[in-house]
Amino acid sequence: MSDDRDTELADALAEVGRRVGQALTDALDRIRPAFDALAEVANRPEVRAVIEHAEKAMRRRPCLCFCSRAHPADHGICETFDAVITGQYRSDLLGDIEVPLCAPCAAARAAHEFAG
Ligand SMILES: [Zn+2]
Numbered sequence: 001m002s003d004d005r006d007t008e009l010a011d012a013l014a015e016v017g018r019r020v021g022q023a024l025t026d027a028l029d030r031i032r033p034a035f036d037a038l039a040e041v042a043n044r045p046e047v048r049a050v051i052e053h054a055e056k057a058m059r060r061r062p063c064l065c066f067c068s069r070a071h072p073a074d075h076g077i078c079e080t081f082d083a084v085i086t087g088q089y090r091s092d093l094l095g096d097i098e099v100p101l102c103a104p105c106a107a108a109r110a111a112h113e114f115a116g
């Protein structure tokens with residue numbers, strides 16, 4: 001008795017699994033051309049160059065200088081994705097915190113501090 005029910009259940013589950021599998025296969029077949037097109041685009045040299053550039057930029061430390069406040073006179077010198085040293089940033093909220101700075105910003109901050 002119970003063996004029959006188990007078999008029925010197993011058959012029903014198998015059928016559901018088969019249908020889901022088929023639906024997934026159909027869905028994948030439908031979106032595969034889009035994936036292929038995407039992969040093809042991603043492999044083009046000019047696109048690879050952009051991706052590599054982005055990856056390099058991500059690996060670099062960004063300069064977290066608050067340029068317009070720290071050295072308003074030299075706004076725009078910042079090498080935003082080329083932080084090379086760590087500087088101090090004084091915040092009323094956080095106290096003294098260490099922030100990555102790019103070389104031009106560090107110099108400008110020092111000059112600003114010296115002058116001001
Ligand atoms: Zn700066």
Ligand SMILES: [Zn+2]
Pocket residue numbers: 063064065077078079080101102103104105106
């Ligand atoms: Zn900077």
